[in-house]
Amino acid sequence: MKLARIALRNIGRNSRRSILSATATAIATMSMVALVAYVNGLSADMNTNVADLVTGHVQVRAADYERFEQLNPLHLRVQRYRDLLALLDAEPEVAAAVARLSLPVGIFRGEENVGAQVMGVDVPRERTFMQVDRIVVSGRLPNAGANEALVGRALAKKLGAGLGDRITLLSGTMRRSSNALTVTIVGLAAFPVSSMDGLRLILPLDRAIALARMDDSVTEVLVKAKDEGRITALGKSIGTVLAEGGWEGLQARTWYEANYMLSFMKLADIAYFIISLVFFLLASTVLVNTTMMVVFERTREIGTVGALGMKGGEIVRMFLLEALALAVIGALAG
Template sequence: MAMKLTRIAYRNIARNIRRSILSGSAIAVSAMSIVLLFALIGGMEKDMANNLKTYYTGEIRIRNADFEKFERYNPLHLSVDLATVTPILKRNPSIVTYAPRINFPASMYLGENNHAVMGVGVDFSKEAEFIDFPSIIKEGKLPQPGKNEMLMGSALAKELKLSLGDKITLLSTTAVRGSNAITLQLVGIVSFPVAPLNASSLWAPLDRVQHFLRMDGTSQEIILRVSEGTNEKETAIQIKDEIASATGQELEVKAWKDLNTLYGMIELASIVYYFIGAFFLFLGSTVIINTTMMVIFERMREIGTLSALGMRGRELTRLFFLEGLFISIIGAGVGVILGMAITQYLGITGLNFTDAMSGIDMEISSILYPSLSIPKALLIYVYSVAISSAATFIPSRRASKIQPVEALRYV
């Protein structure tokens, strides 16, 4: 009997192909929209993770335990002693590489004008393991250790009308809470993928920044990259314990996910969007509900005849449910395939949000590449079919309650 109902359901779908296509299209559009929504969220999540680990915190970050508490005061005296900590890091097999950094706010003087910038002191040889500078340098070269040279974000250089060879003077607060100035020559202009870095950052050799800020032998932080498959949180705890055991000093050692609340919010948003997606799918399913109700009223004579010939109410319910299920399967399949095709295309070309992201301080690139895994696409497909077919169950039950005598009056 089940096979007969399946064949009848297929035949009924083909009886009014326009109506079936309309119902399937509503499901397809809903499923495609959800795929694109999750692809965009997935792209944002992947992009932010890469930017955080590359430009901001590494996979694990080491700082003085009290630095965060007083961060708004720029407490450069709360630093990390490199000679003490780096030998411990070199002995840990989970650590692939590390790089010391010093972030410092500064006032930049150009003639009579003063501009606020964020300086970053780095060891460019070690930064090569984190940042692919050659691929993002638009003009010039990398600064050399021991020289008063710097890189600057392209947007900042354009705003200030600076070009290679120009010299600027920076004024900042040192680790001993005094003021000091340094003059740096612009030797490279960089196009960072993250808008805030382009708009306000300059990068100089670590040794010159240490001298400028009276931080010889120390750094504000050390960022780490660990081997693939390593549990970052567990490794952070292990490193913290190793440093405390060897030096007696308590440092703040945290994994990158624990350092950024916005990334956690994006992860949470992907869960919330499942509920939003369910709502949109249910709205799309109302087309199937309406169609099924129309079909039931149009086929009253047929329902009456089938009931008179002995078909039970639950079999009638199953028949109309199967029709809705098959439309949902085809519609959701088409929608997910279209959504994945568009995602694949946009994953290559990207979505340019440069204008929309200007002025927004977020660790997200100006060009986003949507991304969605096959397992998540399959989950969306199953989820779409389940919600859409469940919606058809509501009108399908009506068919089981129709009495044969009442239905045959339509003959």
């Protein structure tokens, strides 16, 4: 306690130097905290969006679908999807599973013709999977069996359309013919990804299947895990379900396998960690430099207190306590 009091008193003897050291530590700490918070928030937001809107934690679809995705290969589909969902619901590690149909369409309204992406969904299941109600900013979600659509706000603005307006969707079908469907806009959505806001509209799954003439099949089944730490194990478990259930040609991929952005974020986390470490080393350098200056400036004082009976170890502890106090003050301020 006596050494601690002496160390705190010594900090106040040269207030300018102490303030400079504490300020440097505060800036470094603030930068590290801000950087880590930003990266963690960005990563969490991306993980949520990927899990909700893109791949889930595990994505089930035809093994060759990704290879031909730009050609809209609707013939590479998930058949008997209801049976598959029932088996997935029985898996103890599955939190939720949904069937979806992704379909590029042209939207016609008057003289307007805009490209868009239909997402056919089972609304009751989506409420469990991604809390779909939260993206609705006005109106409501479409009802199963009804020719209704939930349209992104930016897409509706492109079309000059609003609630109650009717738009016509033209798409290719599974057998490479064309089909059209006129739907009523019953809701406007704010998708969490801005690029989706100007591109996507949601249809009831049965209406999307009818539009693409998919014979009661879908393009993918997405699964969420109860424990994100066991996604790889869940992917293997779902692969076993597919093999035993006779779904030849389907593949279960984890979100890291299905989405390169998540792998990129892993690399980014390492880079940000290195940057944080650099800030930490800079702050440490300031404290070490300050402590060394204090030691050189107080050589006579060190000799005096040594002559008065203070041991070498106690003198070292006194200077370390001064450095620790400055570090704590700076870190708390940061």
